[in-house]
Amino acid sequence: MSISQNLARNLRWGLTWGLAVATVFSLYVLALTVMRASTRFDAYGMTTWTIILTYLGAGTVAGLAIGLLRPLTRWSIGAILTGSIGGICVYGAIGFAMDGRVDPVFALVVGIPVGGAAGYITFREKA
Numbered sequence: 001m002s003i004s005q006n007l008a009r010n011l012r013w014g015l016t017w018g019l020a021v022a023t024v025f026s027l028y029v030l031a032l033t034v035m036r037a038s039t040r041f042d043a044y045g046m047t048t049w050t051i052i053l054t055y056l057g058a059g060t061v062a063g064l065a066i067g068l069l070r071p072l073t074r075w076s077i078g079a080i081l082t083g084s085i086g087g088i089c090v091y092g093a094i095g096f097a098m099d100g101r102v103d104p105v106f107a108l109v110v111g112i113p114v115g116g117a118a119g120y121i122t123f124r125e126k127a
Contacts, residue, residue, distance in 0.1 A: 018061075022056045
């Protein structure tokens with residue numbers, strides 16, 4: 001398999017996983033919306049649709065980043081790094097949706113441990 005074919009396969013894999021996770025979280029938000037009978041999430045200053053668009057955008061960006069870095073997931077440190085970068089993408093997008101700006105401290109402080117742990121757990125599950 002050529003490098004470009006392998007890259008395309010990894011990007012497709014990452015995008016599929018990113019959008020799958022975004023879809024699961026979106027379904028959860030839709031269920032909350034139905035149960036609460038309101039599309040407003042005042043505590044976050046967001047609506048159902050803003051949250052879902054954020055999840056889909058974050059899933060797309062994080063999925064592509066994870067797909068690009070997928071070859072590094074052969075090693076535990078590579079899986080942790082890959083997950084951390086995905087986490088930074090996700091929490092950066094959430095911060096942007098909530099405040100209208102990317103808060104790098106929030107993205108790094110939350111994204112690295114959450115994403116890194118997810119990467120490591122995924123690595124351990126493959127072993």
